[in-house]
Amino acid sequence: MKVAISGKGGVGKTTIAAALTKIFAQSGGTVYAIDADPDACLAAAIGIPEDEALKIKPVVEMRDVIRNKSGSGAFYTLNPKVDDFLDDYSYKLGNIRFLRMGDPKKGGSDCYCRENTFLNALITSLLLDQQDTVILDMGAGIEHLSRGTARGVDMMLVVVEPSRNSLNTAKHVQRMAGDLGIARIGIIANKIRSDKEKEFLLQSFPDNAILGFVKFSESIWANAMKSSSAAELEGELLVEMQKVCLKISGEVGGYK
Template identity: 30%
Template sequence: MKIAFTGKGGSGKSTLAALFVGYLRASGHRVLAVDADVNVHLAALLGVTTTAGAALSHPDNVRRVRTHLLGDNPRVDGVEHFVATTPPGPGSNLVTLDAADPVLAGHATRLDDGTHVLHVGTYEPQDIGSGCYHGHLAILENLLSHLSLDAGDWVVCDMVAGTDAFANSLHAQFDVIVVVAEPTPESVSVARRYRELAAAAGVADLLAVVGNKVADGTDREYLTRELGGEPLTVLTTQAGLRRARQRGVPPRVQDLDDVTPLAVIAEHAGGREMPGERRDALMRTLHLRLARKGWVRAAHGDVSTQLAEV
């Protein structure tokens, strides 16, 4: 199961993602947590210290990971022609959640045998004036498309705030996308826009809106009215979480007054894995769209031949 958390900046999506990771760990699941936000908050909330050299998007790491994923796939003419939407093919290596997996062993922080944390990275001084975070996320797209999960495995991703997932293939890479919304006009407007774009992209059914920082019944009514329906679940204002953050320590599931919202999210996601045929069709469309871009042809040639049939 691959689940993403997104929403307006400051909505609490990173904190909710961290709590959900903790809930899954306590339930005995294997979990890969991926911090894909430019602010790199999820890793810190899980107690992981990040460095530029360890970031998945560091050029050396990108090459290592893509070289491993490429394997002996004859449809890709070398790692230089590995693009964001390059699909696995014959001879490709897939990433598993086994602790000994080369990608996890080489690039993730191990919290325990069943829990690992990866961080994509952020802007660095050398990126000023010439960098784009969408480019950083390309290696995450590669990782997600080359995953092989066992039953009960989870990937939990903290996404970039807002609707940036529609600038690449990430909106098609998950089974569930949780949009975290506060009871404020700015936050619900992001949730509504995310829903509009998801409908246009053919993935509206993947979305689940979760209310956060809800103080009372008026807040609940506001979310329901402005979103055109009740959220999947809501988290009320949590004094325990606030105190943990004020002390500068990672939030824990035990800091919640009630873990029911986390259980509701897990129950909603259970069994909602996207059928392989549907994901293949979505990713094929996105790959061909990217293949038609002039800059892709100039840099990588005709990458449409990376598909099984063109």
């Protein structure tokens, strides 16, 4: 199962991605948790200790490794072998394998073409070749996906909160995902405080588009301000995200 997650910054996308990662991991089997949003902090959210998370180097900055895989001269292979890279360089937390991709768009005079090509090969391998579950935490722009790699995405989840800006971003992501050929696009409504907010979102999307409603949590909000902000899989968050996992499984399989 391959699930990509997007949404406007601040809507709780990474908390949702971490919750899904943990729930799928609890069902057995390896889960790849991929942080493809330069502004996100998925490592801390899934429970990697802060001192360990700080040591995790973004893939795009592993220039020596990438040159060894792709070639160090003026010419480099466009399809480097990356399957062993996933085993060698992912951070292991139980049966979760974590990778931080880094920002493919770098400023300055250096050319990052080789690094960007390697990132594309890595995403392609994760989405098209891996048999394990992959959770891809992306920014609102979903830049890491191309029409080719999008073929491997079983479902795109867009996290929204009850605000007009969040809805506008969600509609934009839906259009981009549709243009890339992603057939299954689901909405997760987060930070819901009232029936009025729930109704606002229900009226904003087609029937059955919203897979789940997650109530605003003071404990999660307070936890997000700490240096270690692992998503608390308890209470209503756990119940609601288990429902979401079952709905995803009903469409694409992979969770019981």
